[in-house]
Amino acid sequence: MNTYSESLQLNVGEIKIKKTKLGRYKLKKRDSKDKLVMVVIAAMFFSLIYYLGFEVDYKWDMFSPHIAKKIVMDFFRFDLVPADEKLGMLSRLTNTVLLGLLTTLLGAAVSFPLGLLAANNISSNKISTFVNAIVSFLRAVPTIVWVLIFVAGYGLSATTAIVGMTFHTIAFFVKSFSESFEEVDPGAIEALKASGASMPQIIFGAIVPSAYTKLISWIAMRTEINFAVAVVIGPAVGVPGTIGTAINVYSGHANYSAMGFGVMCVFLIALAFELIITRIKQTQII
């Protein structure tokens, strides 16, 4: 009996076995993985049915096939858009791209020292927990809300958009940067410490070179997100001079071909960003 139970213990490893009153053996710890998967799937189906069945107010009488047909017909007629309007649209598009790039750059510059403070292999444990706690709260506030908050003080302008977007970008970067810093090989840091290097020397000699590719890919990823945010912020808050605002205005004037041109521009730029990022990720892996 003794040997039997011992061999059983060896076979099952960590999992404990409990003997019931009836003399059966039961596994104490069940595998909850499959159950959890089923729960998630069931929750998704339930909310889909509940939402479509009870929460949604369908207003099919408001749907007019006539207008839909006109929109589809006009959407790709770029020849209906005058050339000067096209040029204005493109300059707004560059403004939007610049808005995204500028906030990303500013955010990255501010987040670099903060990220060093938040990485627990560089700064002390207390400081890193403190910075991480603040940043995780800031990150939970959506970007659009940051812009809304600053509208009160700065008015409706590109400045508001930049300040608001930078806040969220910083919160994003501090987390991702500190994670990349924490993945740096501790041996490299120790070697430099042992040879008597100062803190800046350690940072620029060991940490930055090893985390470099990761930082670049995070920055590229955030540029993509910030471009999308910069597009959306126009219509949602009312920042003038961005492509989103222009699209919103054209949709109000029922100028569908100009609107289609704007959407096309946004799509092409976003696609370019996506292709660049995929490229960066591939080179990073190899």
Add this chain to the structure above:
Amino acid sequence: MKYFRKKRLGTALTVNFCIFLFIYGSKSLEVSWVEVFKRFANAADRFIIDYLPVDFSEFSRQSEQLINTVFLSIAGSATGVILGLLSALMISVKTSPNRFVKTIIRTTASICRNIPEGIWAIILLLCFWFGNFLAYLVMSIISYGFLTRVFADTIDETNSDAIEALEATGAGYWQIIIHGVLPETMPALISWSLYSIENNIRSATIVGMLAGGGIGYLMNIYKGFAQFPLMMSAILMVTILIIITDRVSTVIRRRIMS
């Protein structure tokens, strides 16, 4: 020495380019940084005067809309999962039936993914009425675009031994998918779906503002009537919701993937 000189030159060029971009961008966008810092204290003052103290008088209405937001995000994500899984099977290298279908679905998913949610809301607003259904459509479209891509990547990365073994025993296309591909990729698929729910909850503010539905719709009303203390309570509730979903999905994901 040559290596270091080259490296230094590269760093200098990058830094100069960033500075140039910064100055050119500020000029083009008409942003003056002096003004930003000068008025920062003023802006903080205005924030305190306008937004505080927080007004929780419409708590029941807000929590109702918050629950609506949760259901909206999960429902949109569920639609994305169903359509995205089918599309991913069509476009993945391992399971794609033919090239023509693959190209069409790839393009559709790319369009869904790369046009931001706000622009989708503006486009669809022309045909559909402002409200819950429009918000659901927008959420479904963005989830579909995102999930199709990550699902296809996941399926591409699966171990092809199981597929080969099933093929060798003479299993049909759907048999291979149901018994070989799906069980192997299930944890990853669920984890991506949770991520998409998180994303949807994060973008619910913007979708609500432009398409109606959920807490974003209420925020838009508060913004229109300049009821900033009420807006602040809505902001706090959204923030707490986002933190909670983040935590819950991280815990579930860790349990599933372990």
